Amino acid sequence: MSSQAGKTLQAIKFDREQVTLQILDQLLLPYNSQYIDVSTISTGYDVIKSMQVRGAPAIAIVGCFSIIVELHTAIVAKQNDFQYTLNDFAVFKTQLVARIHYLISSRPTAVNLSNACNEIIALVESHSNSSSAAALYAAIYSYGVQLYDDDLANNFRIGANGVAYMNQILGGENATPYSIMTVCNTGALATSGHGTALGIIRSAWRSPSSDLKHVFPLETRPYNQGARLTAYELVYENIAATLITDSMASYLIHTLKQQQDAAKPPIRFIIVGADRIVRNGDTANKIGTFQLATIAEHNPDIRFIVAAPKTTIDLKMASGAEIVIEQRPGAELTQVTGGVIDPVTSSVRVLETGAEIGKVGVGAPGISVWNPAFDVTPYQLIDAIVTEDKVVVKGPDGKFDLVGLF
Ligand SMILES: CSC[C@H]1O[C@H](OP(=O)(O)O)[C@H](O)[C@@H]1O
Numbered sequence: 001m002s003s004q005a006g007k008t009l010q011a012i013k014f015d016r017e018q019v020t021l022q023i024l025d026q027l028l029l030p031y032n033s034q035y036i037d038v039s040t041i042s043t044g045y046d047v048i049k050s051m052q053v054r055g056a057p058a059i060a061i062v063g064c065f066s067i068i069v070e071l072h073t074a075i076v077a078k079q080n081d082f083q084y085t086l087n088d089f090a091v092f093k094t095q096l097v098a099r100i101h102y103l104i105s106s107r108p109t110a111v112n113l114s115n116a117c118n119e120i121i122a123l124v125e126s127h128s129n130s131s132s133a134a135a136l137y138a139a140i141y142s143y144g145v146q147l148y149d150d151d152l153a154n155n156f157r158i159g160a161n162g163v164a165y166m167n168q169i170l171g172g173e174n175a176t177p178y179s180i181m182t183v184c185n186t187g188a189l190a191t192s193g194h195g196t197a198l199g200i201i202r203s204a205w206r207s208p209s210s211d212l213k214h215v216f217p218l219e220t221r222p223y224n225q226g227a228r229l230t231a232y233e234l235v236y237e238n239i240a241a242t243l244i245t246d247s248m249a250s251y252l253i254h255t256l257k258q259q260q261d262a263a264k265p266p267i268r269f270i271i272v273g274a275d276r277i278v279r280n281g282d283t284a285n286k287i288g289t290f291q292l293a294t295i296a297e298h299n300p301d302i303r304f305i306v307a308a309p310k311t312t313i314d315l316k317m318a319s320g321a322e323i324v325i326e327q328r329p330g331a332e333l334t335q336v337t338g339g340v341i342d343p344v345t346s347s348v349r350v351l352e353t354g355a356e357i358g359k360v361g362v363g364a365p366g367i368s369v370w371n372p373a374f375d376v377t378p379y380q381l382i383d384a385i386v387t388e389d390k391v392v393v394k395g396p397d398g399k400f401d402l403v404g405l406f
Contacts, residue, residue: 048106124140153388169303176268185229242264269303293381
């Protein structure tokens, strides 16, 4: 990914020769671009838990790469800093599986992480005691790089499928100028590149067949993935966009219909990502998604689209009632982290080390806080689930068939 004056959208840097891993510290974006070395599973857990790297596909990829770099150190570089019992393959496998389960516990809602880690555990268990740690390492390495490469290819396929679906809904290519609303960050910073929901937006913006005029990202409180990350990606790509607060969604939809501004035509699609789509189509996604689906339900000319790779689909769960929703610390709601504003220049203060990052309190001391990281949108409110293979819509029975995707 090319960088603009030190800016980059590459969330994950994995050196396939040196077998090293770095992640872009997303807590410092959009003001500083700094990478963090990840050389152990424990560090992988930490950067995922803290949301220095976030996004369902990205945390699965970083989790897998953290396993690979740790095993490379222990098995190839023979620096066994992790006390693996390498002279007893059966014991070594048990130790490794325990560390992978620890990694899975970092964020429980996004299924991509547990799916990928369980695939690696299956690889571990498939290697009999007569195999070797080196052979197992090679198999895990291949799985991890394939996951990364597949994710990138799939995002471009999701983009193309999403553009085709929107053109069909609008009555054909370039039939109608339109705007899109989106929540959280589902772009290059949440994946291996291009993105899912933001990937459809990128593909539409670049497509000669699509008359997308404007994008409205929600700031996405409390973590501000929209204001800090999606806005950053949209500015980076020179995509016409206007940031709004989460509370402005309904009134903006109403206003755009009234004002008939050619540069900001009415919103015709609300496109969101997903952290876990279960068998009936119920979808866990960033908190605020359910609210947008409810708004779309009351606006017949708006389609509500979920964009996700098949790695985000969990057929083992029948409905959204089974999804564990991650609860985040209350301080992430009562305190806001960002660039410190210089009172003289009224812009973010830049030090020799980069932009000054600070934290301010916005909640009353002593107030209780409820901070679920996600909500669950009932499948009845979803018009289409766009995957890399196809766009899934509900059948005559009003239900999704996701089993047919596999
Ligand atoms: C393609 S990212 C999917 C999903 O992940 C984000 O959650 P978080 O920022 O907490 O990791 C958000 O829900 C996106 O829609």
